[in-house]
Structure formats: structure tokens, C-alpha cells
Amino acid sequence: MASLQVRALSIGYGPVRALRSVSLDVPAGAVVVVLGGNGAGKSTLLRAVSRTLTFHRGAVTDGSISFDGRPLDGLSPAQVVAAGVVQVPEGRQVFARMTVADNLRAGALGARAGSRGEVAASLDRVHQLFPVLARRARQRAGLLSGGEQQMLALGRALMARPRLLLLDEPSLGLAPKMAATIAETVTEINAAGTSVLLVEQNAALALRLASHAYVLEVGEVALQGRAAELAASDEVRRRYLGITDEGAPAPAEAPRALRRWSR
Numbered sequence: 223m224a225s226l227q228v229r230a231l232s233i234g235y236g237p238v239r240a241l242r243s244v245s246l247d248v249p250a251g252a253v254v255v256v257l258g259g260n261g262a263g264k265s266t267l268l269r270a271v272s273r274t275l276t277f278h279r280g281a282v283t284d285g286s287i288s289f290d291g292r293p294l295d296g297l298s299p300a301q302v303v304a305a306g307v308v309q310v311p312e313g314r315q316v317f318a319r320m321t322v323a324d325n326l327r328a329g330a331l332g333a334r335a336g337s338r339g340e341v342a343a344s345l346d347r348v349h350q351l352f353p354v355l356a357r358r359a360r361q362r363a364g365l366l367s368g369g370e371q372q373m374l375a376l377g378r379a380l381m382a383r384p385r386l387l388l389l390d391e392p393s394l395g396l397a398p399k400m401a402a403t404i405a406e407t408v409t410e411i412n413a414a415g416t417s418v419l420l421v422e423q424n425a426a427l428a429l430r431l432a433s434h435a436y437v438l439e440v441g442e443v444a445l446q447g448r449a450a451e452l453a454a455s456d457e458v459r460r461r462y463l464g465i466t467d468e469g470a471p472a473p474a475e476a477p478r479a480l481r482r483w484s485r
């Protein structure tokens with residue numbers, strides 16, 4: 223079974239220390255969420271796992287990452303995809319001038335994509351999850367709405383048949399209803415056997431999706447535990463869910479971003 227282990231990971235962008243001795247586990251079949259505000263280091267963590275840090279001029283300075291007991295250190299991004307770890311980057315990053323169908327085909331270029339028959343089966347599954355991608359197959363991806371582009375980014379990642387999906391702020395910029403739809407699909411993808419490491423700036427629905435949660439603050443793990451326990455803890459309720467002791471949202475402490483996942 224596929225599981226991710228991050229141990230004492232430290233990362234720098236030149237002189238900027240973005241992560242300090244972060245350890246984290248994604249057990250096989252789990253959904254794990256990493257919460258934290260702007261600049262906490264969430265994207266940096268995912269980039270380290272997908273081995274795309276160098277594109278951002280970042281580097282691992284200490285620690286290790288392994289998937290299924292196999293170190294990822296030293297692999298190329300394509301080899302990480304081939305190992306079954308696929309990232310959906312922040313901001314979707316679909317190929318705007320290509321058609322929806324070609325975007326999905328591009329996702330199948332990873333080594334695990336398999337035979338033609340397997341690619342066709344993956345495409346069927348993506349179309350089942352997101353019927354809109356079938357209806358708009360021949361349109362340019364850039365013409366899709368933000369929510370549809372997020373679906374396309376997810377669909378493209380699924381074409382590589384991931385065993386572990388890395389999701390960077392899938393709710394970013396989406397209306398609450400669309401964010402909820404994406405969240406439901408993540409649950410479905412997980413139920414079909416894919417582990418998920420989800421990074422989110424806000425907390426309510428993310429904590430409902432996940433079994434375990436970590437809170438990053440300025441590059442360090444400040445809190446971790448079962449998602450239900452963290453969701454119930456006073457500190458998380460106050461700082462990340464904007465809920466006061468009386469149970470009502472505290473306007474001064476509830477930044478808009480923290481409500482994105484709310485329904």
C-alpha cells in the first residue's frame with residue numbers, strides 16, 4: 223500500500239528558510255490536510271514531494287521523503303509521477319490554448335498511464351467524475367470557468383493514475399458551491415483507492431474531508447492530530463475556523479479566506 227513519509231524536512235530558497243524540520247505521514251488510503259496561512263510553507267512542502275522545488279529555486283537542506291519505503295530524493299519530477307505521485311498545482315495551470323481533451327491526454331503521458339485501453343478507461347472515469355469535461359472536450363481550456371479549470375486540472379492528474387494525489391489549494395478563488403463540489407469529488411477519488419495530501423489555507427471543509435491534519439506556522443508544524451480532534455480544539459476553532467467559545471463566528475478573527483470551504 224502506498225504511503226508517504228516526510229522526515230525532518232528543511233527547505234530554503236536561497237537565504238529564505240521556508241520549512242524547518244517538518245515531519246508528516248500520509249498513511250495508505252488516507253486524506254491528510256495541511257493547514258496554514260499565507261507563506262506558512264504549504265506549497266513548498268508539496269513542491270518538495272513532487273521534486274519541483276528547483277523550478278522555484280528552492281532546495282532541500284535536510285531531511286528525507288519516501289513513498290512506499292522508497293526515497294524520492296534524487297528522482298526527477300517525471301520519475302515521481304511514474305512512481306504514482308501526482309501534483310495538482312496551485313492556480314490549476316491548465317494549458318489554456320489547448321483543448322480540454324488535449325489537456326487530459328497530456329496527463330496520460332506519465333509512465334503509469336499504461337496501454338491505450340487503460341488510457342481510454344481513465345478518460346471514461348474522468349468523464350464520469352466531471353461530465354462537463356466530456357461536453358466541452360473540443361473547447362480551449364482557457365474558456366472554462368475557474369471551477370471547470372480546477373476540474374480539468376484534477377482530471378488531468380487522474381489521467382496519470384495516481385496512487386497519491388497532491389492538491390494545492392483546490393478551493394482557491396472558487397464560489398462555495400463549486401468548492402463543495404470539488405471536495406465531494408476528492409472524497410470519491412479517495413474512496414476509489416487514491417491517497418490524498420491536501421494543502422489548504424482555510425479549514426472548515428478541509429477538516430471534514432481529512433482523517434489527519436497538520437497545521438504549519440512559519441515553516442514549522444505547530445499542531446497535528448486527527449482531523450476531528452483538531453476541528454474540536456479551541457485553538458483551531460478560534461484561529462482557523464473563526465469560531466468563538468459561544469460557537470458563533472468571530473467577525474474580527476474570521477478572515478474571508480478561512481470561509482472558502484464553508485457550506
Ligand code: ATP
Pocket residue numbers: 235238239240258259260261262263264265266267278279280423
Ligand atoms: P500561500 O498560501 O501564500 O501560497 P504557502 O503556505 O503555500 O503560502 P509557500 O509558498 O510555501 O507558502 O512559501 C513559504 C515561504 O517561502 C514564504 O516565506 C515565501 O515567501 C517563501 N517562498 C516561496 N516561494 C519562494 C521562491 N520561489 N523564492 C523565494 N522565496 C519563496
